[in-house]
Amino acid sequence: MPAVTKEDSPWDDWPDFSDEETNDEPVVARPVKKKNKTGALGLDLFMTNMGISSAAAAPPIPPRISHSTTPVERDPTVGLFSGDIYYPGLEEESLEKMDKSEHSLAPALENGHKKSSVARALFSLRPTAPADIAVPDVPVIPHRTMANPPAIPEVFHQQLSEAFEPESLPRAQPPQRPSGYRREASPARPLPPTPVTSRLRVWRVASKTLPQIPVLSGGTNFFLRLKPANWRKELVNEFASTTAVTITSHQSSRQFANLLLATRQQMEIDAELPVDSVTGPVESLQVEFKNMWVEKYRPERYMDLLSDEGVNRCLLHWLKLWDAVVFKKEAAFLNPYKDYGKRKKRDDKPVYDRRKYGGVSDFCFTVDADKRPRFKAALLCGPPGLGKTSLAQVIARHAGYEPMEINASDDRALEVFRSRVEATVMNGSVVNQFVEGGERPDRPKCLIIDEIDGAPGNTVEYLVCLLKGEAKATEGKKKKKIGLWRPIICICNDLYVPALRTLRQCTMILRFPSINRERLTGRLSDICKHLAVQADSAVLYTLCEKSDDDIRTCLNSLQFASVPGKRLHMQDVAKATMGCKDQRKQLLQIWEDIFRLPSGYKGSDTRTGPLHTKSGLSPSDRIGTILEMVQLGEMEKIVNGLFENYLLIHHKDPSLRTAHECADWRSYTDIMERCVYEDQNWFLLGYLSFYPVAIHLLLAALATPRFTFPTAQYETYKKTIANQEIIKALLKDLAPALLRTSKSENLPSEVIPFLTHIIQPPLKAVTTHLLSNAERLDLKRVVHLMISYGLSYQEEKTLTGIHTEKMEPQLDAIASWHGVNTYPGMPTTVRAMVSKEVQQQRINVNARMEGTKSGGHDGEPANMEVDITQDAPAPALPAGVASKANPSTTTRAQANSNNTAKLQVWSVYDCYRKNSPATAPKAGGSSKARKIWFRYKEGYSNAVCRDIKVKDLL
């Protein structure tokens, strides 16, 4: 008989449950905190075996749901799993399907209850609630153990590693890939829930070491929490005295749960324990772990600081410079390195040792007219967990200040920020007097602005104004300038956030170097000793190494993994998901790791092949490492970097097999990317990560790889944009007749390359008089084409002062192909000549069009016709003109037809046609009568100006 206990379900209105009370607390899944500084353990907390749960930080008591069979009889050592099941997407339909399905739940659950209600009871738990469920009879297949990797993706994984086994060389079987990229064909798709036991089937992503996100057959995630084997006994013992109810139905189970809850709450109140304390057998130890070690062992004094000595010292010096203003006494030193810096014996000048002062120039230690330091604020930057905040607080206290911390990413609003800053920084002794809860209210304050890289832009702007002494007070009628009389220490992770650009210029920047690993190990071992946790220094060293010397992560992991009085083993620390830094690796680091064999690699044994190593760096381990590293990073950039560099990596590859395989993998990844991002087949996303793995297995070498940052994609993108602009400009000026057949797609390949050649024939750089006939024809063709395509040459002066004629729009840029010998084009002088011709012809065409448009010269549009083939200018009339003074109608018609022919637009293809307008003989080209011409009188005018009287006219 199953005892189903349910309480405070979000589905309170279900008919199966009679509701005596409704839950006051709305059931809302808590959003994940943005940054949990004290307990950033992530998924580890779900698998705690120490009873420290993530819910410890959540104040309201979450509903506890106990779903178990009669627990007393059960053997707790069986190793049952209990789990919090989060099933958000469980729809009514799917539940009904469950009801209709032929598969039966465990027989124990079939006593009159609908299956769906059982499922609801299971799934109505919240992820944040530390609900304890024992589901022995409900078909949950928990996490597969490591020894029994799950079905399909694991196959992929195995095959991948097998592909590189020396036994299988030459590669007999390519890694299995989805043949089609449809959902149906994907091997990643979970099987349909056929048998009962597969209803909650869990399958894992390929890697053994990745954080596991189990997926139910319906496609949703759930989380399991491992409990110590004897927790059930403890739980039962706890309540055994209070109740002896045999639970037979949901209703009674609900009552039972309420009873349990009430009892437990009462117990907690009695014990004066925090309400949110952790359930389970380790409650006695709870006092011990009440505080996070990170808080407990936070450095108190200057000497406790683990961070780099140079940085510490530099910050302290800077802070001491404020003494003159804040404490009204001169600092003990005028020159900050007077006491610390080495002195040369000869000239007694302090030698500035950059390393000692964190790479800060001595300019930072000068003071301004008000005796304040040159930089009013210090900016500490470095990766998280190195103790930046601790350093700021310790140093501030050390220098006699009361640190006042503002988290800029929390107090985002400018007003809040401003009021807090002004209250702290302004020269108000009054403010200092009445600090609530401060340790030493009489101390002057030192403002510590944490996470300023998360602050909005206007907040940073305000701060910059303040630092520059330009900020105005908000209160009071007279807007006085706020004097900055207290030091400000800003802390950020990423110095190069755009918002901080202005701030960088007016602060003293201190970069945090990484922490000395030996010192950190020593500190950890001190802490372990203090807490009677036995841990080898080798173990601690590994921990440091794993977390990249992140103090906070180290301490949290240590606290998480250690049990007082017990020994900390290497395998505890070596768990992949534990103790990893909560920061992504830098891209360069990722590439380097991919192209490089792991550090413990001992070299290859010729007998067993390069992939077999003694130090446990088996291919599968390496695959896991790379996968884990890559999946957190920016996949696109990683892939690009690999693709651009894989040929640069030195590798013995005489038959180019490796190169071929790399290229093969890239194309495979490309197909996958397409499927993912274009068709939204997100389930294929996981396969993208295997490209770096393949590259690693194929190319990784012991030597330090030399590679370049991938820029090709961005450059190509930029070039594409520029070229598209050119084509757009070309299309804009294109004659309509050409526009009909020209598209931006075919222009660059079909027209422009030829056009650039055609319009640049080999002309002599002489005046048009001296050109041969053929050349004149060429020139004419060029001019026509350029007008048709709206091209022109524009004079430009280069930086060196040389005049060049640039084609506009710049078709040369499009038509030049990389690696192909480009046509150098015409010399500038010829271009200038062509340009002149084009301009004049353009005027003529326009004038002609004007004339026909206005309609005023309908009869004789040819009158004004000016043609390039016309022999002579007007003063020297063509010989035929006189005879054709009165042109016949036929001549006129000829002229008209000729005129319209000339108005035709040319395309590239026209100009070499046999009957092209250019080569066609001009029938009546010069037969037009020119009735009036103009003779310009150069020089002076000999007109006589004389006054005329009216009477003279009469």
Next chain:
Amino acid sequence: MVNIPLIRKLALLPGEKIPEWVILELQGDLQTECEILAGQEIGTLHLAAGTSSPQKSSAYGGMDSSFRGEGKAIFLIGNYALTGEIVSLKKPLALLRKAKQAGPTGDFISILEVDAVVRKKILFRERPRHIIPSCALPKTT
């Protein structure tokens, strides 16, 4: 006794203005093989529409920067392009026509009628430019 001729305005309709003529001032001769110039078409006059009309300015934009802008004109006569500008006359001129009118006494007296007013002239003072290269192709057959 001084004979004062009457200067009479044209009979204007209400709202009608005296037509305004514009002088074209050329430096040079207009030549023709015909006997008289009257009634013949000289050429095409293009007035620049200023920069406000992009169509026109683009039509000539490539040619001459001096043509851009208000008050510029291009006069195309034959193969010449004359660039000029519109200039306001210092003193407006009236175009007069001599006519005879019967006076009150019965005899005809001479009067002058105002045909038009000239307030502006277009001054082509720059050297005209050929719009045909003198090296043009000989006739190809």
